[in-house]
Amino acid sequence: MESTIQAMQRGADDYIQKPIDLDELDTAAAKALRYARGDAQGVRVAATEYAGTNRGNMIGRSRIMKEVFKTIGLAAASSATVLITGESGTGKELVARAIHWAGPNPSGPFVPVNCAALVETLLESDMFGHVKGAFTGAVERHAGKFALASGGTIFLDEVSKLSHGIQAKLLRVLQEKEFVPLGAKQPQATDARVIAATNASLADCVADGSFREDLYYRLQIINIHLPPLRDRKDDIPDLVQALLARINREMRRHVWRVEPEVLRCFETYDWPGNVRELENVLMKAVALCPVDVITCDLLPAQMCAAPELLRQRPKSEADWRLSEVEKTHVLRVLEATGWHRGRACDILGVSRPRLRRLIRQYSLVVPASAAEDVDAKEGDAQES
Template sequence: MTKLLIIDDDLGICRTLQLHFESLSYEVQVAHCVEDGLALCSEFSANVIILDIRMEGTSGLDGIPLFKQLLPQARIIMITAFHDMDSTITAMQQGADEYIHKPIDIDELDSAVESAVEYSASTQEEAFLIPSSFGQSMVGSSHAMKEIYKTIGRIAATNASVMITGESGTGKEMVARAIHNSGKGKDAPFVAINCAALVETLLESEMFGHKKGAFTGAVQDQIGKFELANEGTLFLDEIGELSLVIQAKLLRVLQEKEFTPIGAKHSKKTNARIICASNIDFSEALKAKTFREDLYYRLQIVPIHLPPLRERREDIDALIPELLARANKELGSKITKVAVDAMEALRHHSWPGNVRELQNTLTKAVAICRGDILSLDLLEDIQMPEAVSLSALDLADLSTDQSLQEIAYQYAMRVLASVEGHKGKACDILKISRPRLQRLLERE
């Protein structure tokens, strides 16, 4: 039975809420100050704590970290008659999970308690553990990824040019870095250029460098990326966006292994390995003559295609811990688990933005998470997959001699059975609140 602890110095509110939640089959204990509430925690492990802010003695705000220390998994719902912004912000920073104003809207409080209970239920032993550290290696065990690993292993020791294709966000730069880190030039620089981010004149200078006075604004010599990447790797992202002029100059570098900085009289040698990436359809670009055919075949000595995440869903389970661990490090957070329903929703999302979208979604969730467990409500626009549709439940054999109450009870029981007893999913399908479901099951 779910345990609920109510702490408020208003005896009337305490008694009213106690009777209400006991009628919904919660086990309820009441205290009238923080100190008494803390004493109860030694023998009453509440799943949810409803805590008033302004009380004699220790305030509810000051009590939040104390309750979190004793019952770290408990969800805390603050209630107050004051509507000031500072108290709301402070409560959430201290670790409160919800903030409700008096006079209390019982439906709003019911909803907050239901959400807290759902969170507790979904973050029990089945939650997925997240490692405390992460590597920079590629992640995935799908057949497609295994084939890519094999290709990387075969070509890493060579200096062959590589063309990586795939939708935006699939991780093309990660593949490029894996090739570099596995090759003989791994101790030399890995230098990246986004070919779509610069206008033609700046891109040429960025790639090949320039001499002082070569053009307006060239106040000093600049070393180009080809020179910086010598003996290492030059990664040209969005290669399909290069102008035909730059394409011609790049082709010469590939053929002659040398380049000339803008304004220079003499050429320089380069032994940089070229790895390119693009999400364009090269067959269309070649047909339209927006990309040189001779350059294309020079660049794609070794072609690698990264499939979208929706085509390798089995990799999601491995990606989530890696990306969450990375977000923990970047944001200074300590997410250690992912709730079961959150994991299920992440597995079934379509991910049109691929791994980049997954990473952004998880990073946002980590940024706003107030505990150590990532729950479904933190995932923006990510929903649980439909477990069952109403039309899939057979109503034909429900007797017309039964009362409407009995029919509703039987129907609710079938929905519950279809979702293996998960009351939250059942409520979603029936479009009712948890208290309403409880009343249906009790045939009230």
């Protein structure tokens, strides 16, 4: 990504990611030719665009990700406040770091703050600092994150979790470029750029009264929405390749390939945990892989069961009952785990009593080898 950005900043009009797609090359060449001829329909890619395709886990050549990269470039070229939205695991902090890195002060500090990690009093001190004696236990002056982020960027993750009191102080920072540490009388100036992120809908938070409307509009001067992985599955092969390279380097392994069936499983799975979940799946697979290729038996059971269920769907959807889907899925998970009730519960996300009820409900035949499972010895007294 670094080399791509440098090329764009030196005047390149577009970029093509390896391996080169000839159709993509033709399109880029035609666009460059139109621009060179002064064609009014030609679109010049601004030198300020963040047109790279990866930094950390930021990988993608899909149309939707190219738009994200373009907006990142526009955001990096300004000092405006940015709001990054998207589901958990989509890479919001990576985008914030990319904006900082491609901005005017890349050598300045990048200071992340998890707004959901601390109670209000501790978070207020953590963000804005305090003077000696500001509260019980404040035995010395403490510089907050806004002071530490001077000359750089402060990243407020899970900003929707801020209390109304801290929201008011944040609004003052955005409006006046200053804040007052706890216990202080004089405001302190700050030039830190604010980038905020949330996996919630701030518009809904405004509607239900949990988030200030004026702060909402101050934060989303530039809004970057990160799509879930299920909406950009064309990027999965590139993501797998890039993640494997990093994971192998960190783990000192040499697992460089995945079976085609593994990619088919990946492309039919919904990825509720997004790129972070894909990374975790690959890390576990690399750690357990005895050879240099990842096979389906190294994947979570539910990941490989999904495409099989789809292939076996009855022709008449009226015959495909929810109970049949549940029965088939529970049975497959139990078989995949060797009828180990604990692992099956973890995969299915149910309690052990609930799993026992499902086994009885669907008259699943417990293999003799699993009949003496410790779970079977537990009394039904635990059921609720």
